[in-house]
Amino acid sequence: MDQNAQKQAAAEAALSFIEPDAIVGVGTGSTANYFIDALATRKHQIRGAVASSEATAERLRSHGIEVFDLNQVDRLPVYVDGADEVNKHREMIKGGGGALTREKIVAAVADQFICIVDESKCVDVLGAFPLPVEVIPMARSLVARKLAGLGGQPRYRDGFVTDNGNLILDVHHIDLGRPLKMETDINQLVGVVTNGLFALRPADVVLVGGRDGVRRY
Numbered sequence: 001m002d003q004n005a006q007k008q009a010a011a012e013a014a015l016s017f018i019e020p021d022a023i024v025g026v027g028t029g030s031t032a033n034y035f036i037d038a039l040a041t042r043k044h045q046i047r048g049a050v051a052s053s054e055a056t057a058e059r060l061r062s063h064g065i066e067v068f069d070l071n072q073v074d075r076l077p078v079y080v081d082g083a084d085e086v087n088k089h090r091e092m093i094k095g096g097g098g099a100l101t102r103e104k105i106v107a108a109v110a111d112q113f114i115c116i117v118d119e120s121k122c123v124d125v126l127g128a129f130p131l132p133v134e135v136i137p138m139a140r141s142l143v144a145r146k147l148a149g150l151g152g153q154p155r156y157r158d159g160f161v162t163d164n165g166n167l168i169l170d171v172h173h174i175d176l177g178r179p180l181k182m183e184t185d186i187n188q189l190v191g192v193v194t195n196g197l198f199a200l201r202p203a204d205v206v207l208v209g210g211r212d213g214v215r216r217y
């Protein structure tokens, strides 16, 4: 199986977590897109979805799946999303697509976070992938200096604006040996909306598409 087939296999495996009549939390990115396409085959068995980005909302609607505002929803049994990196503790780096804040919000509501990835996303230590940090525009330079103070090399994602109207700094070479502490430390910087570390709220299940099929941990 090539990488796309691995993503698709992991995405399709996530269907087994979807309860009848549920509202489903849906992530963002190419793996999440495979999940949306798979979910569309079950659209008459679910009530609808909550989207973690405008792009995801649009794709869901194009399949005829109703998209709910998160504030209308009191229970979200499952959130399904990809990741840029995931370790054996099911901690992740997310936000390669820039949707990290809404992803973190939807994940916080969900009872279960199902992470769907291809084999290339599985790492021993997080941090080879630059860590995305969503920043209020006027705080860009301030936050960049503070991130350098934490040992990282922030790079402005030029020309990219998040769905929330903010900017992204991609932080290279930052030590993520203690992901929980770094997630907390970065989130405490004034001007940061959130960062792409998911250690405070790791995935509950990781489905990995590999050459020999899908494994779960």
Ligand SMILES: O=C(CO)[C@H](O)[C@H](O)COP(=O)(O)O
Pocket (backbone or CB within 6 Å): 027, 028, 029, 030, 031, 032, 081, 082, 083, 084, 093, 094, 095, 096, 097, 098, 099, 100, 103
């Ligand atoms: O966090 C994300 C978007 O903000 C994605 O889940 C992450 O970037 C993985 O994307 P893909 O499935 O395309 O590899």
